[in-house]
Amino acid sequence: MSKKLLDETSKFLSYVLRHEPQTIGLTLDSQGWADINALISGAARDGRTLDRVLIEAVVASSDKKRFSISADGLCIRAVQGHSTKTVELQFEEKNPPQSLYHGTAKRFLESINEQGLIPGSRHHVHLSEELATATAVGQRYGSVVVLAVAAQQMQEEGFKFYQAENGVWLTELVPVRFLTTL
Numbered sequence: 315m316s317k318k319l320l321d322e323t324s325k326f327l328s329y330v331l332r333h334e335p336q337t338i339g340l341t342l343d344s345q346g347w348a349d350i351n352a353l354i355s356g357a358a359r360d361g362r363t364l365d366r367v368l369i370e371a372v373v374a375s376s377d378k379k380r381f382s383i384s385a386d387g388l389c390i391r392a393v394q395g396h397s398t399k400t401v402e403l404q405f406e407e408k409n410p411p412q413s414l415y416h417g418t419a420k421r422f423l424e425s426i427n428e429q430g431l432i433p434g435s436r437h438h439v440h441l442s443e444e445l446a447t448a449t450a451v452g453q454r455y456g457s458v459v460v461l462a463v464a465a466q467q468m469q470e471e472g473f474k475f476y477q478a479e480n481g482v483w484l485t486e487l488v489p490v491r492f493l494t495t496l
């Protein structure tokens with residue numbers, strides 16, 4: 315199976331499982347689960363050949379463990395990163411480490427320094443435990459800058475933190491006073 319096919323399929327799965335399931339007539343439940351057979355037939359109507367072997371290969375090879383398959387093997391979901399309103403993942407609240415990191419583009423800094431970190435089209439602001447991960451996330455948008463978030467202090471002041479299955483930390487927003495530019 316080629317890396318190109320795996321990458322293309324991963325992007326397609328991210329698109330339909332996080333953002334626009336309706337484009338292939340797919341329904342997600344509130345926890346983001348989609349029936350794998352419905353995904354395969356919906357994709358086929360869109361001219362895309364998916365099968366169980368390819369889907370499982372994408373799930374297993376995803377560098378960020380973006381997807382998970384249900385214990386009974388029937389359903390698949392994206393573990394975070396949703397924008398579709400039909401999904402409201404119930405994440406367990408968790409105590410964050412003292413600091414978390416957020417990589418972004420330098421050109422966004424002025425706005426971030428006014429508004430704090432906001433989720434944009436996703437449901438949460440995404441934060442990383444590792445500097446290196448935050449740097450890689452920020453590089454997607456160009457010249458990168460990494461911000462440290464005083465996560466423990468935020469939590470002490472009543473802000474909630476969650477961790478997705480793949481280790482990404484999530485919170486609703488980060489006010490400016492908890493941010494330090496590194």
Ligand code: HQG
Binds near residue numbers: 417419427433439482
């Ligand atoms: C920025 C990928 C202006 C924010 C990654 C970011 C991650 C502001 C962009 C995951 C702002 C949103 C999430 C403000 C935040 N003014 N810009 N007030 N507040 N921003 O893609 O965190 O491959 O929605 O800094 O690896 O970059 O999809 O979020 O640059 O884990 O699995 O607005 O997506 O994972 O961009 O990335 P995104 P993100 P996947």
